[in-house]
Structure formats: structure tokens, C-alpha cells
Amino acid sequence: MPVDLRIPIRTDADIVRARQEGRALASEIPFTSSDLTVIASAISELARNIYSYAGQGEIEVRLVERNGRRGIQVVARDEGPGILDTALALEDGYSTAGRLGLGLPGVRRLFDEFELKSEAGVGTEVLMHKWAR
Amino acid sequence: MRVPIMKQRDVLIASIQDSLTDADLLALRDRVVEQVTRFRSRGVILDVTGLDVIDSFAAHTLSMTAQMIRLRGAQTVIVGIQPDVAIAMVQLGLTLLGIHTALDLEAGLEYLNTVAKRSRPNAR
Numbered sequence: 001m002p003v004d005l006r007i008p009i010r011t012d013a014d015i016v017r018a019r020q021e022g023r024a025l026a027s028e029i030p031f032t033s034s035d036l037t038v039i040a041s042a043i044s045e046l047a048r049n050i051y052s053y054a055g056q057g058e059i060e061v062r063l064v065e066r067n068g069r070r071g072i073q074v075v076a077r078d079e080g081p082g083i084l085d086t087a088l089a090l091e092d093g094y095s096t097a098g099r100l101g102l103g104l105p106g107v108r109r110l111f112d113e114f115e116l117k118s119e120a121g122v123g124t125e126v127l128m129h130k131w132a133r
Numbered sequence: 134m135r136v137p138i139m140k141q142r143d144v145l146i147a148s149i150q151d152s153l154t155d156a157d158l159l160a161l162r163d164r165v166v167e168q169v170t171r172f173r174s175r176g177v178i179l180d181v182t183g184l185d186v187i188d189s190f191a192a193h194t195l196s197m198t199a200q201m202i203r204l205r206g207a208q209t210v211i212v213g214i215q216p217d218v219a220i221a222m223v224q225l226g227l228t229l230l231g232i233h234t235a236l237d238l239e240a241g242l243e244y245l246n247t248v249a250k251r252s253r254p255n256a257r
Binding site for chain 2: 015020
């Protein structure tokens with residue numbers, strides 16, 4: 001599947017760029033303006049996780065269609081230290097970096113589909129979809 | 134991006150016009166706290182109208198800023214959270230616990246004046 005948008009995450013300015021360009025791409029399909037802010041917020045959290053935990057990685061955004069519904073796919077990928085316990089990382093309030101720990105559980109609530117794959121020492125990939133209503 | 138901080142009598146007003154990076158947010162925190170001390174301000178208004186997103190880092194930094202300002206004896210009001218931003222924050226589970234918020238600059242100033250009157254009951 002072709003990628004509509006790929007943004008390398010290396011600096012904190014890339015976090016802002018990823019969420020703004022992701023939002024602009026999502027605005028091509030009939031998402032509400034609050035959906036667009038939700039999408040931008042989720043991309044921001046994922047990009048920050050890459051920047052904070054892995055140092056660098058990338059965000060990919062695609063416009064997708066399934067069963068006649070249009071939506072957006074977001075992939076966040078890094079080759080960082082990985083997450084030892086992915087189930088624990090999805091619990092509200094959990095964080096290893098001493099921050100708020102609201103990132104992943106919150107992001108999962110914002111999207112319709114959410115998949116987290118991670119292997120210690122190999123990296124982390126988050127794949128998610130949100131469908132336009 | 135450098136956020137302009139205006140001084141209006143004993144209140145500081147920081148108006149965020151555009152989206153900020155993490156580093157910009159931390160720089161704003163440090164400058165506001167420094168200026169509260171320098172100008173002996175009693176109140177700070179953080180106008181976040183220009184923020185496209187308030188994610189966990191932004192929410193955490195705003196909370197931290199308000200706590201630091203309180204330790205300097207001043208009050209903080211956050212104004213201008215956009216409706217869509219508020220919706221996304223609630224869904225993300227983000228709160229600005231213990232921080233006063235108001236609709237806009239005018240309502241924020243009104244709040245600070247009320248607080249000031251309450252703390253100086255004999256003031257005219």
C-alpha cells in the first residue's frame with residue numbers, strides 16, 4: 001500500500017510537523033474538525049514516544065478505504081529499546097519515563113483500531129485506524 | 134517560536150499564537166516564572182488559543198508552570214482552550230487539575246480581579 005505521508009522523527013520540531021501534516025492529510029476525507037484534532041493529538045503522542053524512548057523513528061499516514069468506509073491509517077515505528085510488557089504499557093497511569101503515562105492508553109481510546117507490537121531490543125510499531133463517520 | 138509576554142499592571146499575559154514544540158513550551162515556562170518574580174506579578178494569564186493540540190506533554194508543562202507560579206505567590210488562569218482541543222483532551226484522559234481556566238482573556242482578567250479583591254477585603 002502506498003504511503004501518503006512519511007515523516008522521520010528526530011527532533012521535537014518533527015513532532016509538531018507530523019501532527020500538522022497528518023491532520024492536513026486527514027482533512028481530505030470527511031472527518032469532523034474534532035476528529036481532526038483527535039487525530040493530530042494521537043500522532044503527537046506517538047511521535048513524542050518515538051522521540052523520548054527511541055530517539056528516532058518515523059510516522060506514516062495513509063488514507064484508506066474498507067467496506068466502503070474511508071479512514072486514516074497511522075503507523076508509528078522505531079528501532080528503539082522496545083516495550084517489555086505491552087499489556088502493562090496500555091494500562092492507564094503506567095509510565096517508565098516518569099511522565100504522565102497517559103500516552104498509549106489515551107491514544108488507543110482515540111482511534112477505532114489499535115495494535116501495538118514491540119520486542120525488547122528490536123523496536124516498537126503501533127498501527128491504528130480511524131474511520132470517518 | 135518565542136511567545137510574547139505582555140505586562141499589564143500586576144498581571145502577565147502570555148499569548149500563544151501558534152503551535153509550540155516541547156522546547157518552546159519549556160522556554161515559556163521558565164520565562165513566565167522568571168518574570169513573575171521580576172515584576173512581582175500577582176497573576177498570570179496563559180492564553181493557549183493558538184495551540185493546535187494539547188497533548189500529555191503540553192498538559193503536564195502547563196500544570197507545572199501553574200504550580201511554579203503558585204509557589205511564587207501568584208495565580209494562573211489558562212484561557213482560550215479551543216472546543217476541539219478540549220474534546221481531544223478529555224478523550225486522551227488529560228486534565229489540568231488544580232488550574233483555573235476561563236473562556237477568554239476578558240473572563241481570565243475578571244477572575245484574577247475577583248481573587249485580588251477577596252485577598253484584600255479592605256481594598257477599594
